[in-house]
Amino acid sequence: GVDRDGSEIVLEELIDNKEKPIIDQIYQKDNIDTFLNIFHILTPKEQDILSKRYGLNNYDKMTQNEIAKEYHISRSYVSRIEKKALIKLLKCYINKEKDD
Numbered sequence: 001g002v003d004r005d006g007s008e009i010v011l012e013e014l015i016d017n018k019e020k021p022i023i024d025q026i027y028q029k030d031n032i033d034t035f036l037n038i039f040h041i042l043t044p045k046e047q048d049i050l051s052k053r054y055g056l057n058n059y060d061k062m063t064q065n066e067i068a069k070e071y072h073i074s075r076s077y078v079s080r081i082e083k084k085a086l087i088k089l090l091k092c093y094i095n096k097e098k099d100d
Contacts, residue, residue, distance in 0.1 A: 038092045046085035053082055 036056070039047060052070075055061040064082070068075040 035089055041088060041092050042085050049081050050085050
Protein backbone atom coordinates (compact mmCIF):
# COMPACT_ATOMS: atom_id res chain seq x y z
CA GLY A 1 0.00 0.00 0.00
CA VAL A 2 0.89 3.65 0.24
CA ASP A 3 0.89 6.17 3.08
CA ARG A 4 -0.78 9.61 3.11
CA ASP A 5 2.14 11.13 1.20
CA GLY A 6 1.89 8.52 -1.55
CA SER A 7 5.07 6.73 -0.43
CA GLU A 8 5.06 2.96 -0.70
CA ILE A 9 4.61 1.12 2.60
CA VAL A 10 6.70 -2.02 2.95
CA LEU A 11 5.64 -4.76 5.37
CA GLU A 12 9.14 -5.00 6.80
CA GLU A 13 8.99 -1.36 7.85
CA LEU A 14 5.74 -1.85 9.75
CA ILE A 15 7.00 -4.74 11.86
CA ASP A 16 9.36 -3.78 14.66
CA ASN A 17 12.05 -6.41 14.47
CA LYS A 18 15.46 -6.09 16.01
CA GLU A 19 16.55 -9.48 14.71
CA LYS A 20 16.61 -10.75 11.12
CA PRO A 21 14.53 -9.00 8.46
CA ILE A 22 11.03 -10.49 8.30
CA ILE A 23 11.56 -11.87 4.78
CA ASP A 24 14.61 -13.80 6.01
CA GLN A 25 12.56 -15.18 8.88
CA ILE A 26 9.84 -16.31 6.47
CA TYR A 27 12.36 -18.04 4.20
CA GLN A 28 14.00 -19.68 7.22
CA LYS A 29 10.64 -20.87 8.58
CA ASP A 30 9.68 -22.21 5.15
CA ASN A 31 12.99 -24.08 4.89
CA ILE A 32 12.63 -25.49 8.40
CA ASP A 33 9.06 -26.59 7.62
CA THR A 34 10.28 -28.27 4.43
CA PHE A 35 13.02 -30.09 6.31
CA LEU A 36 10.58 -31.21 8.99
CA ASN A 37 8.26 -32.54 6.27
CA ILE A 38 11.05 -34.77 4.94
CA PHE A 39 12.40 -35.67 8.39
CA HIS A 40 10.71 -39.10 8.11
CA ILE A 41 13.39 -40.27 5.66
CA LEU A 42 15.84 -40.47 8.58
CA THR A 43 16.22 -43.41 10.91
CA PRO A 44 14.76 -42.93 14.40
CA LYS A 45 18.29 -42.55 15.79
CA GLU A 46 19.19 -39.90 13.19
CA GLN A 47 15.94 -38.06 13.92
CA ASP A 48 16.61 -38.14 17.65
CA ILE A 49 20.19 -36.93 17.31
CA LEU A 50 19.28 -34.06 14.98
CA SER A 51 16.32 -33.12 17.19
CA LYS A 52 18.56 -32.91 20.24
CA ARG A 53 21.42 -31.26 18.39
CA TYR A 54 19.33 -28.46 16.87
CA GLY A 55 16.55 -28.13 19.44
CA LEU A 56 13.79 -29.58 17.25
CA ASN A 57 10.62 -31.34 18.38
CA ASN A 58 10.59 -29.62 21.78
CA TYR A 59 14.15 -30.65 22.70
CA ASP A 60 16.68 -28.25 24.12
CA LYS A 61 19.83 -27.90 22.02
CA MET A 62 22.53 -30.32 23.09
CA THR A 63 26.21 -30.58 22.26
CA GLN A 64 27.66 -33.59 20.50
CA ASN A 65 29.38 -34.51 23.77
CA GLU A 66 26.08 -34.47 25.67
CA ILE A 67 24.42 -36.66 23.05
CA ALA A 68 27.40 -39.01 23.01
CA LYS A 69 27.15 -39.49 26.77
CA GLU A 70 23.43 -40.19 26.52
CA TYR A 71 23.96 -42.78 23.76
CA HIS A 72 27.18 -44.17 25.27
CA ILE A 73 29.05 -43.56 22.04
CA SER A 74 31.95 -41.31 21.05
CA ARG A 75 31.48 -37.66 20.13
CA SER A 76 33.03 -38.37 16.74
CA TYR A 77 30.42 -41.06 16.07
CA VAL A 78 27.65 -38.57 16.91
CA SER A 79 29.31 -36.17 14.46
CA ARG A 80 29.31 -38.81 11.71
CA ILE A 81 25.64 -39.67 12.31
CA GLU A 82 24.74 -35.99 12.30
CA LYS A 83 26.64 -35.33 9.07
CA LYS A 84 25.14 -38.37 7.33
CA ALA A 85 21.62 -37.36 8.39
CA LEU A 86 22.10 -33.76 7.23
CA ILE A 87 23.39 -34.96 3.85
CA LYS A 88 20.33 -37.22 3.49
CA LEU A 89 18.03 -34.29 4.26
CA LEU A 90 19.88 -31.98 1.91
CA LYS A 91 19.72 -34.45 -0.99
CA CYS A 92 16.01 -35.00 -0.43
CA TYR A 93 15.42 -31.24 -0.10
CA ILE A 94 17.28 -30.53 -3.36
CA ASN A 95 15.31 -33.24 -5.19
CA LYS A 96 12.06 -31.88 -3.75
CA GLU A 97 12.94 -28.36 -4.93
CA LYS A 98 13.64 -29.71 -8.45
CA ASP A 99 10.22 -31.40 -8.50
CA ASP A 100 8.35 -28.25 -7.41
